Amino acid sequence: MNERVKGKKILITGASSGIGQYLAIHVARQGGIPIMVARSRDRLEIIAEKIKDAFGTRACWYEADLSNDADWKDIIDQICYDHGSIDALINNAGMAVFELVSESKWKDIDRMISVNVKSLFRTTHQLLPHFLQQGSGHIVNIASQAGKIATPKSAVYSATKHAVLGFTNALRMEVEDKGIFVTSVNLGPVRTNFFKQADPSGAYERSVDQIMLDPNQVALEVVNALFVKQREINLPSWMNSGSKVYSIAPALMEKVMQGQFNKK
Template sequence: MNIQGKWSLVTGASSGIGEQFAIQLAKQGSHLVLVARSKNKLDDLAAELERSYNIKVEVIAMDLTEASAPRELFQQCQLLKLEIELLVNNAGFATHGMFEQISGQRQHEEIMLNVAAVVNMTHLFLPDMLRRSSGTVINVSSTAGFQPLPYMAVYGATKAFVLSFTDALWWENRDRGVQFFALCPGSTDTDFFTVVGTDEASVGKKATPQQVVETALRSLAKKKIYTIPGSQNYLGAQLSRFVTRKLSLRIVGNMLRPK
């Protein structure tokens, strides 16, 4: 993947894994479209990256939980005449607790961001990549995508969707010049758990966003379909292959049970 002088679009770019994607891609000479709700954070990051790496950065502040947002974002890129070579669907969040006690509106927004936005963004930007026979789509899933998560039921289901969706599109496009790749991190040292509102959702040692993104880009260069950064995370993701479904649910449920 040669992205020097080409445009990459990163959602959820204001912090954590998204911010680190922006930094690592800028180091490779990619121009950037940075997307998140927080314009001030994006502006600060854009200024730093332009100054440090002599690249162009476009900032688009947008809430991707809104149904119309992906198309509005795509149209803005068209107006700016930007050809997106690399799309990183990173934006997402989780909820934690008993399903019926969590705000229905909040869980709806979780589905819109984690699932609908990923599907719609991919559907909008993929045709141009196919016309050029060149492009890459990175979808950020999670180790949560490998088994159901009691007390994080919607989050686990959304990340399972992202992983399945990405695998399927990898197969459809494997001979068409467009690469699909799923990044499946475990617990990572980001604002994720602050947004969730609890640290009980953190399992195992937290990786840094830099470690996660560096692993992702190395795996992508090796033409892998997906990667799980960290050996402990990889083993944990295989749990359901070696124990019964009920036992897997018991183990994960005990880990994530609200205090």
Template sequence: MNLKGKCIVITGASGGIGKEIAEKAADKGACVVLLARSIDKLETIKLELNSKYGNSAFAYQLDVADPGQIQSVFSEIFAAVGEIDILVNNAGFGLFSHAHEADLQVTKAMFDVNVIGLIGCTQMVLPSMIKRKSGHIINVASQAGKIATPKSSVYSATKFAVLGYSNSLRLELSEHNVYVTTVNPGPIETNFFNIADEQGTYVKSMKRFMLKPDFVAGKVVDAMMTNKREINLPGWMNLGGIFYTLFPRTFEALGQKAFFKK
């Protein structure tokens, strides 16, 4: 799909795959709108993109956990750029802990960012997309939304929620020619694990299997404005998810040792 002139809004764009998606989309001629809590980082990225590609890049500070901010910031975006063609809901965080040790405040924060914030941003762009019968919602979920593992109970719950919401939304929007894609990656080599894996044990055991942000971002940008249902990475992990769905007890028995490496 030719992205030239398309307006793409990306949450969690201050680093990781969000930043990489912005760069790859700008390289294809898209107007990119960068959203994150860290406005200093966003401004730096915006200047780099405008200097490198000569495209229109915008940056707005947004905490997706704040519904009031979502409303006001998206109003500013519409006033500045007009219609939004693609929304990439990338903002999210996780924290590995045993279920009985999970802090309820952190649990609420995780749902506020990973689920409620995603829904809030999506609701802001849907009316216009439905009216125009054109648009694309891309929700970054996780393989953790397909395979639940120890010490990921809350994080997995948020990603299962994202997949459920996306699947329902896809059906609702099918008659309006608005696409919904979920991105379900395994572990990615980003600063996500600075918070999620405080002990560093998971990163140490999984480092050789970690995906590169650039690779994941490329797959996401290639799928823009196409009716792709899911992007599952890496392929072998997705096969594990299929096996898990069909034979959950067997999968858990065989994978138990690996699951407890967090």
């Protein structure tokens, strides 16, 4: 059991599958209280029951569509009322549709911005006063290596993750002397249902199959880093090295990696 996490209330968005469900499981395993949010009521109920059976820990859950800002604002208020204080926030919810900009549907663009950016801003903005008042807290934003290297067919998705990284870095500097930790988690491809919506053809998922991350391991690393001052978690580490090279020589890397970049 992790003493840093024990007894702490951790709000997790996008908790009904993939990384989110494993985050809830590892929080409970380490003695914390996961507060799960997602659209799928059925999945949340199942995960909460499994956590209770496995660890004897209550796992709270709230059904919410994070793309609906007004409703999500009200649900955050309800969460704060129900629990009094929150110790950490993991902004995990995210979605993508990989398309050329010229072929993209506006509803898909709008939803990516709403879920990946606006809801993350909303949740953080609403909970930040609680963290500041209690003089402690940890905000973890699940970003992406796509926020560091944009590729064809992911213009909007990459833009949303660029926004998350910019927001995270600025927020970290604003609150670092107030007892609040802020961490970005920059991931490569993860073996989840994410790609079923992002690329229904399955072509991109097949092309990166050998390098896909295990969502359980990703979640464990994130939970192990809770309440530790850490600027970034980059997985896999070699992909982050590529991001650093890209920042120095973007034109060269785009030329060299053109074939890989165009596999979406």
